[in-house]
């Protein structure tokens with residue numbers, strides 16, 4: 001059985017206390033690797049290495065840093081098959097999806113920030129004849145990056161790429177449920193020529209090593225992606241030491257279908273936005289709001305598409321959905337389906353675990369619920385969507401905004417004015433109009449309300465991972 005190691009100071013090392021956790025493959029339900037259950041002692045080693053590396057990395061020319069990150073992107077592409085296989089075995093997602101989306105996008109994250117840092121400029125203000133101000137942006141030092149299990153390498157790289165590009169050293173922790181791709185990354189960082197200590201990767205439990213990274217006085221900024229409840233703890237802990245903190249949290253995203261939309265396209269894409277990656281994407285739409293006049297028509301088309309979905313072995317190219325990430329998560333998803341029944345919902349499709357080894361769940365469609373019931377308010381983060389009716393644009397906006405979350409929203413309409421109007425009224429960090437999950441990495445990314453604080457993406461991330469200093473010169 002494979003034993004994962006921590007990556008500290010450019011070396012793969014065992015955890016100092018020698019403790020390990022089993023890592024289960026969701027597709028089979030069997031243990032396939034063991035990961036370090038890292039402790040404070042391991043963190044101190046990582047911090048020591050990062051402190052030594054910081055003066056080297058932060059003063060290296062931007063051009064050289066950029067080349068190293070480009071090289072890392074190249075190496076991920078060269079090793080695409082290995083990464084995709086590990087991502088799929090770790091997470092349960094179909095192998096084809098990891099190959100086509102997750103791993104290429106992770107490589108793109110490094111490539112994007114390798115280029116962005118070369119083009120990054122700061123501001124200057126000139127008061128003619130009186131003074132000049134310019135803003136210096138300096139790396140912060142050692143930063144902590146903590147990521148979840150749903151898009152393991154993609155979200156891991158989404159944080160560490162801008163942090164490294166800006167000249168910081170990183171101590172990062174992937175989810176204990178999906179450690180394998182982060183484990184592979186260390187070797188490639190060395191091959192790319194990254195100096196030892198610049199990137200350190202610690203494995204283990206969130207409440208243990210994750211919390212320790214956030215608490216450590218030497219981590220000056222924390223970039224966290226995960227659930228809202230955990231984000232609250234991370235934010236509270238980081239604020240005790242006035243650390244910069246970025247929180248990308250949960251969602252309960254509305255998918256609004258107006259009667260004037262392209263119905264075929266809306267139904268097909270809504271199936272994708274509901275069930276891609278088993279519904280385990282923070283940007284999946286989980287509340288479908290349908291204008292009353294086309295409710296039945298949309299429902300028929302949507303269910304037709306749902307019936308075509310195959311849930312199966314992640315290694316099988318025919319599987320549209322693979323396994324949920326863990327038994328615990330599957331039980332959580334199932335408990336919400338039971339709750340929906342108690343709350344008066346009717347299951348139109350799916351609704352139960354698939355009886356075979358591993359953690360497979362049917363794509364599930366529920367109707368007949370009150371828009372404000374718990375099933376419609378709380379994040380399920382699995383292959384479960386609800387169908388809901390609305391009578392007017394105002395009502396659609398009200399329902400869309402009725403949860404504590406504000407991460408993303410999808411609108412389907414052919415009315416340009418309405419598209420703008422509704423986009424501006426819905427409290428969401430991202431609005432997709434007549435499409436879903438298209439991303440331009442230059443745009444700011446993040447949620448409103450309890451879906452997070454701060455924005456990642458593009459120059460926002462480079463600004464987050466830097467200290468701004470104003471220099472004022474009297475003329």
Ligand code: NAP
Nearest residue numbers: 147148149175176205206210211226227230248249250282
């Ligand atoms: P999670 O339980 O909050 O965990 C996220 C990460 O935080 C994991 O690495 C976890 O480690 C670690 N962690 C747990 N407790 C911690 C603590 N006290 N201090 C520091 N780190 C701690 O979330 P998840 O279940 O992995 O991910 C699913 C959630 O992420 C969903 O709510 C989803 O919406 C959200 N998400 C949001 C975005 C976005 O961009 N807004 C993107 C993807 C996912 P362990 O794994 O070891 O517990």
